[in-house]
Every structure is written in structure tokens, then in C-alpha cells.
Amino acid sequence: MSAADTTTTTPTTPTTPSVTRPRRGRGLIRRVIAAVGVDNLSLVLALVLLVVVIGNLSPLLGISGGQFFWSWQNLMNSLAQSIVIVGLLAIGETVVIVAGALDISVGSIASVASVFSAIIVTQGVLGSFGAGSMQLAILAGIAAGVFCGVINGLIVTILKVNPIIATLGTLAAFDGLAFLIAPEGKPIGVVTQPEFTWLGTGRFLQDLPIPDLGGRPWPGVPVIFVVLIIVAVVMHVVMRYTEFGRSIYAIGGNATAARLAGINLRNVRITMYLISGAIAGLAGVLLTARVTSGNPINGRSLELQAITAVFLGGAATTGGRGTIVGTFLAVLLVGVLTNGMNLLGVGAFYQRVALGILLVGAVAVAQYRQARAERARTRIAAA
Amino acid sequence: MTKSFPNVLALRDVSIDVHPGEILALMGENGAGKSTLLKILSGDYQPDGGTVTRDGESLVFAAPREARQAGIRVIYQEPEIIPGIDVAENIYAGELPMRGPFVDRARLDALVAEDLRRYGFEGVLPTNLMGDMLSSAQRQLVEIMRALKSGVRVLALDEPTSSLTDEEVERLFTLVRRLRDEGVAIIYVSHRINEILRLADRVAVMRDGKLVAARAASELTQGEIVRLMVGRELTDVFRRRPAVQDRVVLRAEGIRSDWHKGVDFEIHAGEVVGFAGLVGAGRTELAKVIFGELPRTAGKISVDGREASITSPTSAIRAGIGLAPEDRKREGLVLIRSVIENASLAILARLTRFGFVQRRLERRIGAEYVERLAVKTPSLDQEVGKLSGGNQQKVVLARWLAAKPKVLILDEPTRGIDVGAKAEIYRLIDELANDGLGIMFISSELPEILGMSDRIYVMQNGRITGELQGGEGVTEEQVLGLAMVDHLAMTAEQAKAAMEAEGQL
Numbered sequence: 001m002s003a004a005d006t007t008t009t010t011p012t013t014p015t016t017p018s019v020t021r022p023r024r025g026r027g028l029i030r031r032v033i034a035a036v037g038v039d040n041l042s043l044v045l046a047l048v049l050l051v052v053v054i055g056n057l058s059p060l061l062g063i064s065g066g067q068f069f070w071s072w073q074n075l076m077n078s079l080a081q082s083i084v085i086v087g088l089l090a091i092g093e094t095v096v097i098v099a100g101a102l103d104i105s106v107g108s109i110a111s112v113a114s115v116f117s118a119i120i121v122t123q124g125v126l127g128s129f130g131a132g133s134m135q136l137a138i139l140a141g142i143a144a145g146v147f148c149g150v151i152n153g154l155i156v157t158i159l160k161v162n163p164i165i166a167t168l169g170t171l172a173a174f175d176g177l178a179f180l181i182a183p184e185g186k187p188i189g190v191v192t193q194p195e196f197t198w199l200g201t202g203r204f205l206q207d208l209p210i211p212d213l214g215g216r217p218w219p220g221v222p223v224i225f226v227v228l229i230i231v232a233v234v235m236h237v238v239m240r241y242t243e244f245g246r247s248i249y250a251i252g253g254n255a256t257a258a259r260l261a262g263i264n265l266r267n268v269r270i271t272m273y274l275i276s277g278a279i280a281g282l283a284g285v286l287l288t289a290r291v292t293s294g295n296p297i298n299g300r301s302l303e304l305q306a307i308t309a310v311f312l313g314g315a316a317t318t319g320g321r322g323t324i325v326g327t328f329l330a331v332l333l334v335g336v337l338t339n340g341m342n343l344l345g346v347g348a349f350y351q352r353v354a355l356g357i358l359l360v361g362a363v364a365v366a367q368y369r370q371a372r373a374e375r376a377r378t379r380i381a382a383a
Numbered sequence: 384m385t386k387s388f389p390n391v392l393a394l395r396d397v398s399i400d401v402h403p404g405e406i407l408a409l410m411g412e413n414g415a416g417k418s419t420l421l422k423i424l425s426g427d428y429q430p431d432g433g434t435v436t437r438d439g440e441s442l443v444f445a446a447p448r449e450a451r452q453a454g455i456r457v458i459y460q461e462p463e464i465i466p467g468i469d470v471a472e473n474i475y476a477g478e479l480p481m482r483g484p485f486v487d488r489a490r491l492d493a494l495v496a497e498d499l500r501r502y503g504f505e506g507v508l509p510t511n512l513m514g515d516m517l518s519s520a521q522r523q524l525v526e527i528m529r530a531l532k533s534g535v536r537v538l539a540l541d542e543p544t545s546s547l548t549d550e551e552v553e554r555l556f557t558l559v560r561r562l563r564d565e566g567v568a569i570i571y572v573s574h575r576i577n578e579i580l581r582l583a584d585r586v587a588v589m590r591d592g593k594l595v596a597a598r599a600a601s602e603l604t605q606g607e608i609v610r611l612m613v614g615r616e617l618t619d620v621f622r623r624r625p626a627v628q629d630r631v632v633l634r635a636e637g638i639r640s641d642w643h644k645g646v647d648f649e650i651h652a653g654e655v656v657g658f659a660g661l662v663g664a665g666r667t668e669l670a671k672v673i674f675g676e677l678p679r680t681a682g683k684i685s686v687d688g689r690e691a692s693i694t695s696p697t698s699a700i701r702a703g704i705g706l707a708p709e710d711r712k713r714e715g716l717v718l719i720r721s722v723i724e725n726a727s728l729a730i731l732a733r734l735t736r737f738g739f740v741q742r743r744l745e746r747r748i749g750a751e752y753v754e755r756l757a758v759k760t761p762s763l764d765q766e767v768g769k770l771s772g773g774n775q776q777k778v779v780l781a782r783w784l785a786a787k788p789k790v791l792i793l794d795e796p797t798r799g800i801d802v803g804a805k806a807e808i809y810r811l812i813d814e815l816a817n818d819g820l821g822i823m824f825i826s827s828e829l830p831e832i833l834g835m836s837d838r839i840y841v842m843q844n845g846r847i848t849g850e851l852q853g854g855e856g857v858t859e860e861q862v863l864g865l866a867m868v869d870h871l872a873m874t875a876e877q878a879k880a881a882m883e884a885e886g887q888l
Contacts, residue, residue, distance in 0.1 A: 241742070243735040250728055253717035260676060260714055261728035261782065262700040320719045 039314050039321075043329040047336065054340035068343055071214025078342070080225040081290070083335035085110070085283050087228045087328065089306035090313075091235050092279035094327045095272050097310050098239070100252035100319025101156065101163035103273060106280040106306055108174035109148040110299030113284025115178050117141035118188035118294020121196045134196045138285050145281015146274055148174055153270035171303070178296035187295035190288060199223055200289035224286050231279060236324040238275075248272060252319025308359045309334055314366065334358070394419055395592045396433075401537065401568040406559065408583035408600065409572045411612055411801075416592040417572050421539050424570075425457035426450035437536065454536030458543065460799075462526035466515035471495040473514050474528045498532055502558060518662065520551040527558065538562065539570040542799070544578060548661040548827055549863065556582055574801060576605050577830070588612055612802055621834030623813055626653035631688065632821035633704070633790040635673060638682035642668040643845040646682070650790060650821035655812060657836030657853070658825040660866045665845040666825045667709050670792045673823075674706040675699040687789055700729060705788035707779045709795045709825075711772075715779045718768030722760050723749040725767050725778050729786040752781035756811065773804025780811065791815065792823040797831060809835060829859045841865035 033041065055069045068074055089106045096103040120140035124131030148170065155166040179185040190196055203220030210218035239245035247268045250258040259265050280299075287298045313330035315322025334355065341351050394416045401407045411417050422428040424435065426444030435442045437453060444450040450457075465473055471491050472479065480487040480494065495510050508524050517525065523543055530538055540559070544552045559582065563569055573579055579586060580600055587597040588611040596611050630652040638646040642665040650656045658666045671677040673684060675693040684691050684702075691702035699706070708714035716725050726749045727734060734745050749763055756777040760770055767778055776796060783791055793812070797805045812835060816822055826832050832839060836853040841862055849865035851857050 241740060242738045243731050243740055244738065246724065246728075246731055246740055249720060250717050250724070253719045254713070256714045257717050258728065260674070260696050260706060260708055261731075262697045263728070263731070264695070264697050316719075320717065 040323065040326045040329055043313065043326060043333060047329060047333050050333065050336050050340065054336065054343070068214060069340065071216045072212070072219055073214065073216040074339070074343070075213070076219050076222065076225075079335055079339045081222050082339065083331050084222075084224045084228045085287055085290075086302060086305045086309060086334070087331040088231055088279050088283040088286070089302055090309040090327050090331050091232055091324060092276035093303075093306045093310045094313070094315060094322055094324055095235070095239065095248060096163075096276050097307075097315045097317075098252045098319060098322040099248045099269065099272050100255065101269070101272070102307070103152060103167050103276045104164065104303045104307070105148065105152060105167040105170040105174055106276060106283075107299040107302040107304075108171050108178065109145050109277050109280035110284035110287060110302060111178035111296050112148055112174050112181070112299075113141035113144040113281035114288045114298040115182045115188065115284075115294045115296055116144040117285045118190050118288050119181065121190055121193050121288075122188060132193050132195055134199060137196055137288075138199075138282070141285030141288075142278050142281040145277040145279070145284065147277070149274040149277015149280070150270065152277065153273035156273065157266040157269050175296075175300070178299075182294065182296050185296060187293045189293050191292045197289050197292055199227075199286060200292065224290065227282070227286065231282070232324055232328050235275075235279075239324055244268065244271060249320055252316075252321075254320070305334070305355075308355065311366075312359060312362045316366075316370075317363070330362075394423075394430075397589070397592070397594045398433075399587055399594060399597065401570055403536070403566045403568050404563055405585060406563050406569045406571055406583045408579040408586045409570055409589065410574070410576075410579060410586060410608060411589035416589050418541065419592075420589070421457050421541055421570075421572065424450065424455055424537070424539055426455075451533065454534060455539075456530035456533075456535045456537070457539040457541065458523060458526050458530065460542045461519075462522050464514040464517060464522045464525055467513065469511050469513055470508055470517070470521075470525055471510040473525050474498070474532065476529075478533075494532075495528075498528055502528075502531065502561065504528075504558075507554070518551075520547050520555070523547075523555070524558075531562075535567060537568045537570070539572070541572045542574065543571075544573060544575060549829065550661060550867075552578065575828075576608050579608070580605065609802060621809055621831070623655070623835065623837075624817060625837070626817045626819075627837050628652040628654075628819065632686065633673075633823070634683075634685040634688075636683045636685075638669070638672060638679055638684070640668070640672045640677060640679045642677075643672065643679075646842075646845070646847055648840055648847060650823055652789075652819045652821055653816050654837045655816050655822045655824050655835055655853075657832040657839040658823060658842060659827075659829065659832045659839055659862045660842035662827065664842040664866065666842050667794055668845075669842070670706060670708075670794050670823065670825060673699070674704055674792060676706075700786065700788070703789035704792065705729070705783035705786055705790070706792040707776075707783055707794065707796055709798070711775055711779050716767050716775060719766060721764045722753065722758065722767055722770070722778055723763040726752060726763075726781045726785060729782050748785050749781070752784050753778075755784070756781050757807065771800075771804075773800035773807070776800055776804070776808065780808075784815075788820070790821045790823065792825070794825045795827065796824075797826070797828070805831075829862055832862070833857055833859065843867065 051069075089110065093103060093106060117137040117140050120130070121132060121134070121137035124133075125136070130136040152167055152170055155161050155170070156163050159166075161169075182188060200223075202223040204223060204226055206218070206220030208218060208220075212218070239248065247258065247263050250261070250263060251265060251268055255265060283302075284299060288294045291298065309330040310322065310327050311317065312333065313322065313326035313328070315326070337354070337358070338351060341354065346354075397416065397420065399407075399409075399420070409417050409420070419428065423430050426447040426449055429443075429445070435444070437455065442450075442453055444453070465476060468476075472486075474495055475491060480490040482490075492510065499508060499510070504524060508521055508528075512521070514525075527538075543555060547555065556578075559569060559571070563584075571579070571583060580603070583600045585597060586600050586603055586608065588595050588608065590612060628651055631649050632652045633650040635649070636647050646669060648656070658669070660666050668677060672679045673693070675695045675698055684693050686702045686704065691698070691704075693699045693702060693704075696706070712718060717728070723746060727740075727745045730748070731740065734740050734748075746763060753760065753763065758770070758774050758777045758781065760774060767775060770778065780796070796812075797808050800808070809831070812822060812824065816837075824832070824835060833853070838853055839851040839857065839862065840847050841849040841851065843866055851861060851865075
């Protein structure tokens with residue numbers, strides 16, 4: 001929407017034309033803003049500011065980390081790889097939170113999928129069929145995630161348990177399940193499966209003639225980062241352009257109204273937990289490949305970071321608002337912040353405190369802005 | 384007094400005075416500035432210019448609390464009632480009589496009983512009823528009692544009757560008159576002209592933030608008030624063209640549910656069928672049972688002669704039924720989403736190819752209905768919550784027109800919207816009937832039921848107690864008689880007890 005559209009809201013003028021059509025031929029800047037979303041501009045700004053601070057100003061403080069930030073080694077290895085797992089979980093979580101629910105079991109689902117994919121890739125199915133196959137392992141992990149997600153969906157829709165309580169329960173149950181399916185509850189090493197570990201270590205586009213940065217040669221794009229981008233794009237399209245996505249926004253905004261408009265709440269909710277579970281399952285597979293081990297504790301406490309990113313990305317706690325783009329930007333922001341703090345030598349405990357403050361601060365700012373918008377709205381309505 | 388907001392000058396130099404022992408009616412279309420004026424009185428807003436004086440003393444309110452201390456109290460349509468505590472504690476919330484650290488329950492009960500007796504409401508408002516069990520009327524009564532006990536001098540009521548039945552309205556009027564006689568200055572905001580003419584001593588009409596008239600009620604007629612409010616003549620609001628066809632589009636037989644004891648009715652193509660009754664008669668519930676939102680235990684629903692298996696709103700829509708619910712904010716609209724998303728919600732599946740919503744088609748259809756209904760919105764992407772009540776209702780209607788149902792259920796379609804928008808809704812209903820739609824028209828406003836309906840069903844206690852042919856001959860008394868037929872059959876004493884049991888004011 002262009003700026004001019006938003007400022008002409010005067011419901012009192014009886015002569016307002018009923019509908020003004022969207023204008024064509026908008027400027028490039030406006031198109032970019034529209035694509036990112038006006039609500040996400042502050043995230044972009046915060047991100048730019050953070051990058052400038054970390055990348056340029058830290059040398060002035062006599063700390064060397066900043067110089068290192070702009071190196072291929074850091075950008076493509078440390079940064080791009082570190083945000084993938086949380087990024088995936090956050091994207092799945094966005095769907096659930098926009099629908100006005102919550103899925104806090106995603107970390108445990110990732111653990112289950114991590115162990116399960118490790119079992120499949122080392123032992124195969126039915127004897128040893130498919131052992132060592134990357135594709136089969138990915139499928140197995142996603143299937144484990146779908147299984148867990150459908151359980152969540154059924155508990156919430158059929159048993160009508162509050163989503164927080166339901167997934168708090170399955171958080172514990174799936175965590176236990178991950179240990180139960182691992183032989184003797186021990187991690188399963190997959191170092192001996194080169195085809196599979198390529199997922200975690202592989203690189204695309206290594207041959208591109210890209211100049212060195214920060215004294216480091218172009219290392220190529222990590223495979224897992226490409227996976228994140230693909231999932232993000234697909235889910236962005238799903239949320240924005242499909243019937244399912246529209247239903248998610250409608251249910252999150254007002255479930256009763258959505259039901260009375262003929263939307264099948266149960267199907268949409270089960271599907272949404274299925275999607276969240278499937279993506280968490282994929283994240284579990286990538287975890288196994290990266291740490292070369294199917295460990296039952298792989299996914300522990302990742303849900304906290306994922307949920308943090310979703311709210312930081314501008315999703316409403318009450319549902320109905322939130323975008324994949326926003327979540328992605330928030331994941332990037334948290335990634336850059338963590339990366340920067342690492343480079344500057346900030347201790348791990350301080351980092352956790354900083355992340356906590358960031359979450360609460362971001363939601364507080366969002367609440368304040370919403371309250372202000374609300375006031376403006378009631379004023380206009382009263383006028 | 385002047386008050387301006389971004390983009391809008393809400394009040395322009397409005398001067399208004401109220402005298403003790405007077406009921407001043409404040410009228411005007413939505414957006415005329417009534418609510419703003421009240422909010423200045425209540426201390427919610429500060430005027431940009433002008434003053435509030437009481438008994439010659441100039442007052443400035445920085446917060447609602449200060450206005451209350453000055454004896455000025457505004458009662459809104461939906462008062463804040465704390466759900467988990469009972470009536471007595473709600474009335475004395477914040478000023479509970481204490482004995483040490485404990486609430487002095489005995490003294491509280493005595494105080495409340497005394498207050499209720501003084502205003503003649505003992506028995507009507509059971510003091511041990513929990514806040515969330517109260518009817519709209521009872522909630523308002525609680526709020527009024529709160530105001531009275533703190534010695535109110537000026538009482539403003541904002542649309543107090545919009546969710547009350549005629550019966551409850553009478554009781555409220557009795558109370559308001561009694562307060563006037565005790566010397567309270569009363570400001571009464573309402574859209575209902577008949578009520579105003581019966582109740583008010585003086586009428587002030589506002590339009591576009593200005594005061595256009597303030598005259599004695601006895602000098603005004605209904606037509607004059609409407610003309611003052613809209614600035615033009617509203618001739619013949621209920622214009623109906625006969626369009627009833629022989630074909631029955633909706634037939635309900637033996638409908639039973641938790642609320643209904645065997646309901647039969649039918650609606651023809653092109654027919655507007657009014658459903659009248661007191662609040663609690665089961666009309667809204669009937670609509671929801673027919674629409675599959677509430678479960679039915681027995682009975683058959685046929686659409687266009689074919690039995691429809693309706694188990695959910697989804698299946699009802701598929702069978703060709705649409706429902707514009709009573710509470711459009713809570714049940715009708717996704718307020719934080721756009722006009723277009725709300726308008727296309729019921730046809731989302733139809734707009735979808737291979738999982739993707741065809742956005743061009745969606746916008747074309749959306750724009751068509753938004754234009755046909757003359758929804759005043761800056762764009763299709765405007766948040767619905769930012770539109771006025773009348774325009775929000777039109778968005779709900781646009782959704783159902785786009786869905787092209789055979790039967791459209793309208794539950795209180797004109798509640799809380801202004802005269803001008805009401806007239807547009809009536810015109811639209813007539814248009815839809817002429818297009819061959821069957822319309823189930825539920826309303827608590829008898830004039831519009833009588834004015835719009837080809838046929839009227841009257842309900843009480845989950846049954847249809849009568850069927851009347853629409854037209855000139857039917858009177859409000861006839862309808863009310865059927866709506867209270869159970870009560871009329873009893874002695875006056877029994878009827879009173881029954882009404883109290885139903886939780887009515």
C-alpha cells in the first residue's frame with residue numbers, strides 16, 4: 001500500500017469514493033518496501049545498524065573482531081551456518097503463532113528426527129536397504145516430524161487441549177521418545193556416512209569467480225543455508241498466496257469468524273502442526289548431518305530461540321499477524337548479534353542475557369506501537 | 384467546545400447545557416461527534432478548546448477518575464463488569480466495606496440491598512449472580528448502580544437500549560425518569576427516535592461535529608429529527624417491492640436442540656421472513672442451529688427442496704446458506720485483516736486453484752461487491768477494524784453476497800449502526816429478495832421487523848408461538864403479545880417470577 005492510501009482515512013466524509021484501485025507503476029523503492037513489508041522496515045533498520053556497529057565501529061574500540069566480520073570465512077561459515085537450524089524451526093513456528101497457537105515441542109521433534117534419521121542412514125530399513133542414502137534419511141526425519149506434528153494437531157483439535165499445555169506435554173514426551181529410539185539412549189555417530197554428512201559440510205557454487213573478502217577466499221554457499229532459503233521461500237509463498245495460508249491468518253485473527261465463514265478449523269490446525277513438525281523434522285536431519293551424530297539432546301531448548309525469533313519478527317502474540325519475511329529477518333538479526341558478540345569476545349552467559357532482553361524489549365516496543373495504533377483507531381471511530 | 388483528531392475535526396465549537404432534573408437526548412448519525420462529546424465529559428479525551436462547567440464551576444479532567452469525582456458519569460453500551468465476582472462486589476468494586484483484611488460481606492449485602500430497594504430493583508438484579516452470568520440489561524444496571532452510589536449529578540447513557548428487549552427498555556425508562564425526578568441531569572444518546580420522543584424533555588441533534596438543533600422534545604416529530612440528523616428527508620425507509628415466489632428455499636422441520644423444542648418454519652425464494660421475540664427466545668440460537676454452528680438433536684433442514692446434511696458451517700455454506708451473525712466484531716469479522724480478505728473469506732475455496740488463491744479474481748469479485756454495497760473504505764487493503772460500524776456490516780454482507788447463497792440469515796443486521804446506514808441495509812435486503820434470495824431476518828427492533836417482513840414468526844422459549852402475515856395490518860402489540868404468550872397465560876405474579884427466572888431485567 002502506498003503512503004497516500006493510508007493517510008486518507010476519513011470515514012466521516014460522506015463523499016469518499018468507495019474504492020480506489022491500487023496504482024500501477026510504483027517506484028522501485030516502493031516495490032522493495034512492499035515486498036519486505038512496511039512492518040518489517042524497523043527490523044531491516046536494526047539489522048543494518050547492527051552490521052554497521054559490529055563491522056565498522058568495533059576496531060575503533062580497539063577490538064579486532066569487527067575487521068573479521070567482513071570475511072567470507074565468517075559470513076559463509078560462522079554466520080550462514082549458525083542460523084539455519086533455529087531459522088527452520090522459527091519458520092514452522094511462525095505458521096503456528098500466526099494461527100494464534102503455539103508449538104513448544106519443535107526442539108524435541110528435532111531431537112526425535114535427528115535420532116531417527118541417524119538410525120535410518122546407518123542401518124537402512126528392512127535389513128539394510130537404503131543404508132547410507134541421504135534422500136532416505138531426509139525422508140525419514142521429515143516423516144518422524146510429521147508423525148509428531150500430527151500427534152500435536154490431534155491433541156489440540158480432537159482432545160481440545162490448550163496448545164501451550166498440549167505441546168508442553170509433547171515437549172517432554174518427544175524428548176523421552178528420542179532417547180527411547182536411540183539404542184541404549186546413546187548418540188548414533190554418522191561420520192562414516194559421507195553422502196549424508198555432505199548435507200552438513202557441503203558447499204554450492206564454489207567455482208564462482210568471487211574475489212576474496214577479509215583475506216579469505218570464496219568458500220561457496222553452505223548446503224544447509226540453501227535448504228533454509230528454499231524452505232523460507234516456499235513457506236512465504238504458502239502463507240501469502242495459498243488458501244491454507246489465508247485460513248491461518250483468518251483463524252489467528254478471529255477463529256469464530258473464520259469458522260462461521262466456512263473454514264474447517266480442525267483440518268487447518270492439524271495441517272499447521274503437521275507443517276511445523278515436518279520442518280522441525282528436517283531441522284533434526286540437518287542437525288545430525290552437521291554434528292555428525294544423531295543425539296537425543298540435539299534439539300533441546302531450540303524452541304526458545306525459535307519462538308523468540310518469531311515474536312521478534314513482529315508476529316502478534318494474539319495471532320493473525322506475522323510474516324515469514326519478518327521471522328527470517330529476526331533470525332538474521334539474532335544471528336548477526338550472536339556472531340558479533342562471539343567476535344567481540346562476549347561471554348556465553350552474557351549472550352543469553354542479551355537475547356532475553358532483546359525478546360522482551362522487542363515485544364514491549366511492538367505492544368507500545370500497537371497500543372498507539374489502537375488509540376488512533378478508537379479516536380477515528382469516535383470522531 | 385472544540386476537539387480535533389488527526390485528519391478529522393470531531394467537534395466544532397459545540398456548546399451544550401443540561402439542567403438538573405432534565406433528560407437531554409443527544410442524537411446524530413455515527414460520526415456526528417456524540418461519542419467524542421461523551422468522552423470529553425468522562426475525561427477520556429481532553430478538549431482542544433472550550434470548557435466543561437458544572438454548577439458554574441469550571442472543570443478540567445485529566446483522567447476519567449476526576450470526572451467521576453466531580454459527579455459526572457458516562458455509561459457505555461457494554462460496561463466493564465468483572466466476570467468472576469458477583470453483582471454486589473461488582474457494584475462496590477474498589478470501595479468494598481472491610482473488616483480488617485476481610486471483606487465485610489454482611490455489610491456489603493445490606494448496602495447493596497438498600498441501594499436496590501431505593502431504586503426499585505430488588506428482585507430484578509440478584510446480588511449473588513456472577514458478573515459473567517448477567518444479561519446486557521443487568522450489566523448496565525450494575526453500572527448505573529455504581530454511578531448512583533457515588534452520588535452522581537450528571538449521568539450520560541450511551542445507546543443504553545441497543546441490546547435490550549422492549550420489555551427491558553421499559554424498565555430502564557422507569558429508572559431514568561425516577562433519576563430525573565430526583566434531580567439528576569441526564570444525557571441520553573440513542574439512535575432510536577421513538578424512544579427519544581417518549582423519554583426526553585429536550586433533544587439535541589448533532590451532525591458532522593456541529594450542534595444543528597436543541598429543542599424541546601414536544602416541538603419535534605420523528606420526521607423532523609431524521610431530517611436534522613441526516614440533513615435530508617428520509618422518505619419511506621422501509622420500501623419493499625413484493626418478490627415472494629412459490630418455491631420454498633429453506634424448510635426446517637421439527638428442529639430440536641438444547642434451546643429448541645420442535646421448530647418448523649419455511650422461507651420462500653424472494654421472501655423476507657422476520658423472526659421476532661424477546662432476548663432469550665432462541666432466535667439467534669435457531670440461526671446457528673440452522674447454520675450448523677450449534678448442534679441439533681432432531682429435525683430436518685431442506686434447501687431448495689433437497690434435504691441438506693448440515694453438521695458444520697462449512698456444510699451449511701455448501702448447501703447454500705449464509706449467516707451474518709449478531710455480533711459482527713466477535714463473530715463476523717477478522718478485524719485485523721483487510722477488507723478484501725474478509726470479503727472473500729467464505730469463497731476462499733472457490734477462488735482456489737491448485738492450492739493457490741487467484742488474487743486477480745479475488746480482487747475483481749471483492750471490488751464488485753464492495754462497490755455494489757457502497758462500502759466507504761480508502762482501499763480494499765484497509766484493515767476492517769478501522770471502518771465504521773455500518774461499513775463493517777456491509778463488509779460482512781459483501782462476503783455473503785459473493786458466496787451467492789440461496790438463503791441468507793441476517794441476525795440483527797442493523798444493530799449499532801446509524802440511520803443512514805440502516806436505510807442502505809434495508810434497501811439492500813429488498814434488492815436481495817428481488818434477486819430471489821430467501822432471507823431470515825432476525826431483529827429486536829419491532830419497527831424494522833414490521834416494516835421489512837413479508838411474513839413474521841414470533842418466538843418464545845425455543846418455540847414458534849405465532850406466524851403473522853406482513854403488511855399494514857400487523858401491530859407491535861400483536862407481535863409482543865405472541866412474544867410473551869406464555870407470560871400472558873399466567874397470573875401477573877407468575878409472569879414476574881418467570882421473567883426473573885429467565886434472567887431478564
